Structure formats: C-alpha cells, structure tokens
C-alpha cells in the first residue's frame with residue numbers, strides 16, 4: 043500500500059503541552075503531512091514495545107510479537123515458543139478467537155484446545171468455543187506424535203484465517219482431551235497440520251488441511267517456510283518471497299506415499315570434509331525440534347566434536363556447552379545445504395547445566411530421517427503442491 047501524502051493547507055494553531063505549561067507553536071501558513079501507512083506505524087509501534095520489553099527482560103506477550111512481526115497478506119509469523127526454539131507459534135483466528143498454533147509440516151490435523159475440555163485444562167490458553175450449529179456430525183479424531191504426546195476430540199466446520207488467508211469452512215478439530223505434554227505447555231493452543239491430508243486422523247472421513255482447503259484460491263499452490271534461529275520467521279501462503287533467501291532454490295520431487303513432505307538426501311559432509319555419497323530417506327518437519335539422521339552419519343559427526351558422548355542418561359548425544367561443533371551439510375538435489383555448527387549446540391540438558399544436548403540425533407527406531415527445526419531454521423523451504431509435489435530449498 044503506497045503511503046498517502048496529503049497536503050493540507052490550513053492555518054491552525056498547535057497547542058503543545060510540555061510539562062504543565064502549554065506552549066504555543068507559531069501558526070504555519072502551509073504544511074504537508076506525509077501520512078505513514080497505518081499498519082506500518084502500528085507495526086513500528088509494536089516493534090518499539092517489543093524492544094522495550096526485551097530491554098527490561100519482561101516476557102513479551104505473543105499477541106504483541108504477532109503484531110510486531112505481521113507480514114504482507116498471505117504471510118503469518120512463526121515466533122519461537124521459548125529461548126531454544128523448541129517450537130514456533132503462529133497466530134490463527136478460528137471463528138472470532140485468535141489462538142497460537144504450532145504449524146506442523148509433519149502432521150495433517152488442525153486441532154485446538156476447546157470449550158469441550160475440562161476448564162482446569164484451559165488455564166492460560168486461548169481456546170475455540172465450539173458452535174454446536176457447526177458440528178460435523180459423527181466425526182471424531184485422535185492423534186499420537188512421535189514423542190508420545192497426543193490429543194483427541196470432535197470436529198466442527200468453521201472460519202479459519204492464517205496470515206490474512208481465509209478458509210470459510212475449515213475442519214476444526216476441537217479437543218476433548220490432550221496429553222500431559224500439551225497440558226503443561228500453556229503457550230501452545232494446538233497444531234496446524236501442513237502435511238498431506240491423506241494422513242488426517244478424522245474418522246469416518248479424513249478432512250482437508252488448511253493449506254489444502256485454500257490451495258486453489260492462492261496465487262500459487264504452495265507455501266514457503268522461513269523459520270529462524272532465536273528469532274521470529276514466517277509462513278508464506280501462495281507466494282515465494284525473494285527477500286527471504288539468497289542464491290537459487292533447489293527443488294526435488296516429494297515421495298507422497300506416507301503423507302509427509304518426504305524426499306531423498308544424496309549424501310553429507312562434516313565441517314569442511316569430503317562429501318560422503320549416501321541415499322537417505324528424510325522428511326521436512328517443522329513440528330520436530332531437532333534433526334534425526336542415520337546412526338553412521340551421526341556417529342561420524344560427533345567423533346569430530348570435542349567432549350561429545352552418546353549419553354543414555356541424557357537421552358542422546360551431548361557435549362560441553364562451551365563447544366561450537368562443526369557445520370553439517372546434507373546434499374539435496376546435488377546441492378549442499380549446511381546446518382551451521384552453532385545451531386547444533388541446542389540447549390543445556392537441564393537448566394543451568396554446562397552439558398548441552400546435540401541438535402543432531404540418531405534416527406534409530408523412527409524408520410526414516412527427520413529434518414526438523416535445527417535444519418530448517420537456516421533455510422527458506424518451498425512446499426509446492428502441483429500435480430507432482432516438490433520441495434525446494436534455499437539459503438536464508
């Protein structure tokens with residue numbers, strides 16, 4: 043929206059108040075007021091508030107962060123839920139309530155805390171007040187995630203808006219119960235599934251994801267993911283933002299049979315070392331915090347990390363927090379995509395510990411590799427759902 047420049051010719055007296063004594067400002071004969079686009083002003087206002095909160099160490103309300111990082115139409119913010127980017131939260135308006143959802147390219151259910159739950163489970167949450175007239179009769183859902191967390195409930199068809207993109211009748215999976223992990227996390231009000239609708243868990247009839255509902259109405263049938271290290275990023279629906287990446291986008295075909303954004307990695311390199319050719323089946327998954335890769339790769343990687351060990355007690359590879367591990371590159375479509383070593387120093391194993399948990403872990407027991415946030419937070423990733431779905435990677 044271009045800013046509107048109004049030229050007002052008026053002779054008006056401005057009476058400014060400085061302290062208690064009114065100060066008369068001389069009457070201007072002609073002046074021009076350059077009107078700043080309202081949203082630009084508001085955004086700067088919200089951003090200056092964020093800076094003040096940060097300066098004094100105050101917890102910043104997500105609603106303020108969302109206002110500060112609101113993007114152009116189609117773009118929704120992805121705000122770290124904590125200091126270690128364990129998850130990212132995106133504001134989603136369902137009916138007339140805005141909730142904070144974890145946008146998850148590894149699952150396909152849009153589910154949300156709701157008025158169907160015991161009120162004790164709703165403390166600290168925004169939640170969907172179900173509208174009985176919008177209930178999808180006979181429909182229910184239940185999902186379990188890889189970390190053992192999960193939720194279940196019933197289904198409503200209601201208006202959902204993400205980044206200014208509206209789905210007028212979207213399947214909204216209202217929770218009747220959620221697992222302990224979700225009850226303990228008071229920042230997350232639910233998930234926004236962005237995997238393929240084929241793995242939606244609603245019975246008897248699987249429902250469409252938000253992206254599938256709006257896809258035909260978007261400028262392009264795609265969404266672009268721009269997660270950041272310890273900073274707010276974005277989900278862009280229907281367009282690719284050239285300002286968010288450098289160099290070229292490398293596309294590879296997606297394997298859709300399991301319902302994930304799944305593809306083949308061709309090899310890897312540790313630090314500045316030689317590339318090892320290796321065909322690795324992987325998925326991109328914004329809903330998974332870390333990166334889970336084959337044990338041969340992970341073992342070779344941590345051999346190059348001073349003080350690293352695979353600790354049963356801590357649940358995976360750990361190393362001294364003072365260590366900056368080497369970069370790790372994976373080859374996709376013939377192009378090396380590098381994870382900065384700094385991003386692989388994930389977090390202390392417990393608050394205050396000097397032992398840190400590795401951002402790269404072994405995929406043993408999962409059945410495939412997962413390129414979660416540790417990988418994604420330095421990339422701009424295009425999820426294109428044309429007849430042959432493709433996934434594209436570029437450097438931020």
Ligand SMILES: O=C(c1ccc(-c2ccco2)nc1O)N(Cc1ccccn1)C1CC1
Nearest residue numbers: 148149150186187188189241243327330408
């Ligand atoms: O948490 C999930 C996950 C997501 C969706 C579903 C599902 C079941 C039915 C529909 O969707 N099931 C999962 O398990 N991970 C990440 C993961 C898996 C295993 C270990 C750690 N992390 C899926 C994306 C790979």
